[in-house]
Structure formats: C-alpha cells, structure tokens
Amino acid sequence: MSTLPQAFITAKGLIYDLLDLSCSDPLLEKESSDYAACTFSLNNHNILFRSAKITPTKTGQFVTLWKRNNQGPIAPFDDADIFDFVVVCAQNKDYFGQFIFPKSILLQKGILTDINREGKRAFRVYPNWDKPTSKQAQKTQDWQLNHFYAFSKTASNEKMLLEIQDLLD
Numbered sequence: 001m002s003t004l005p006q007a008f009i010t011a012k013g014l015i016y017d018l019l020d021l022s023c024s025d026p027l028l029e030k031e032s033s034d035y036a037a038c039t040f041s042l043n044n045h046n047i048l049f050r051s052a053k054i055t056p057t058k059t060g061q062f063v064t065l066w067k068r069n070n071q072g073p074i075a076p077f078d079d080a081d082i083f084d085f086v087v088v089c090a091q092n093k094d095y096f097g098q099f100i101f102p103k104s105i106l107l108q109k110g111i112l113t114d115i116n117r118e119g120k121r122a123f124r125v126y127p128n129w130d131k132p133t134s135k136q137a138q139k140t141q142d143w144q145l146n147h148f149y150a151f152s153k154t155a156s157n158e159k160m161l162l163e164i165q166d167l168l169d
Contacts, residue, residue: 004028005036007051007089011098014151016042019165035064036089043168045084048077052090052125059132060141061090065111066121076119077112079103085168090127090148097127097150100167105147 008026016023026038026049036051052061065086066074077083086106088099106112106119113119126132126141128150149160 005033005038005049005051007036007091008038008049010091010096011049011087011089014096014157015098015149015161015164019161019168021165021168031068032064032066037064039083042085045168046082048083048086050086050088052088054092058124059130059137060124060126061130062122062124063088064122074121075113076121078119079107079112079114081112088125090125092129095127095129095150097148099125099127099144099148100164101147105143109143 004026005028012023015021021043022041024041026040029037029039031037032050035053036049038049040047040049048065050063050065052063055062065077067077067081069075084103086099086101086103088101090097090099101111103112107114110117111120111123124137124140126137126144127148128145130141132138132141149164151157151160
C-alpha cells in the first residue's frame with residue numbers, strides 16, 4: 001500500500017473529519033506524487049487534489065495540474081474531465097490553507113482546456129500570507145483568494161469550516 005501524502009492527511013484531519021464529510025480513499029497519481037496528486041470523492045463531489053510547492057525565487061507557490069493523454073504526452077485537464085473541484089493545499093512553516101477551486105472558475109480563468117483555448121499544465125497560487133509585487137500576480141491573487149481557506153493555529157476556524165461545508169454540501 002502506498003503512503004498517503006502528508007498534505008492530504010493534514011487536510012483530512014483539519015477539515016474533512018471535523019466536518020464529518022464523506023471522504024473516499026484517495027487514488028494516488030504516481031507521476032505527480034511530488035505534488036501529492038490524488039483523486040477522491042468528498043460528499044459525492046469528485047476532487048482533484050494537489051499540494052503546491054514553494055519555489056526559491058518567486059512569490060507564491062507552484063502546482064502542476066495535468067493528465068497523460070492516450071498518445072503519451074501530458075495535457076491540461078479539460079471541461080470534459082470528470083471532477084467538480086480542484087483542491088490545492090498551500091503551506092509553509094507557519095501557515096496551512098486550501099484553495100478549493102470549482103471547475104467552472106478554472107475554465108473561466110483558462111486553466112482548463114475548452115473548445116476555445118488550451119489550458120495550463122501548471123500554475124502559481126498566492127495564499128493570503130504571500131504579498132506578490134507584480135500586477136499580474138496581484139490580479140491572480142485577487143480572484144484566487146475568493147477560493148482560499150486559511151487555517152489558524154491560534155484562532156477559531158469555525159467560520160471558515162462552515163463556508164467549506166456549505167460549498168461541499
């Protein structure tokens with residue numbers, strides 16, 4: 001049996017179990033294991049799960065989001081793929097949070113492929129503790145924070161947990 005990614009274990013303990021969400025066993029994706037890639041169902045929603053990585057020279061965290069197509073090369077996920085949310089964990093030594101992106105927002109932002117454009121195989125996320133300086137990164141952070149849930153080690157997470165529960169019910 002493969003070891004579950006630490007980001008998944010943390011998310012399950014901090015969120016899914018506390019909210020008593022029905023969570024299937026994750027199916028690990030071997031090729032993207034560096035990003036804790038797995039799929040599972042959460043309250044009957046199909047989830048693509050990733051953990052973002054801190055990079056040494058740029059603000060934000062980097063995450064891959066691709067599939068291997070039938071011909072062999074990798075390709076972005078598309079609007080026909082069966083999932084409801086992409087969950088991306090972001091963390092550093094002091095903070096932990098999750099982006100819970102509905103499929104529709106990733107289509108709207110060009111991260112998923114649709115009939116009009118090819119999506120992205122990777123992208124950068126900007127949790128609320130990061131302070132990007134470029135205008136493009138700030139613009140990206142603005143829309144991403146609408147889907148971000150930061151966990152506090154010192155304050156109550158009740159309001160945030162209720163928001164997640166509403167989203168996934």
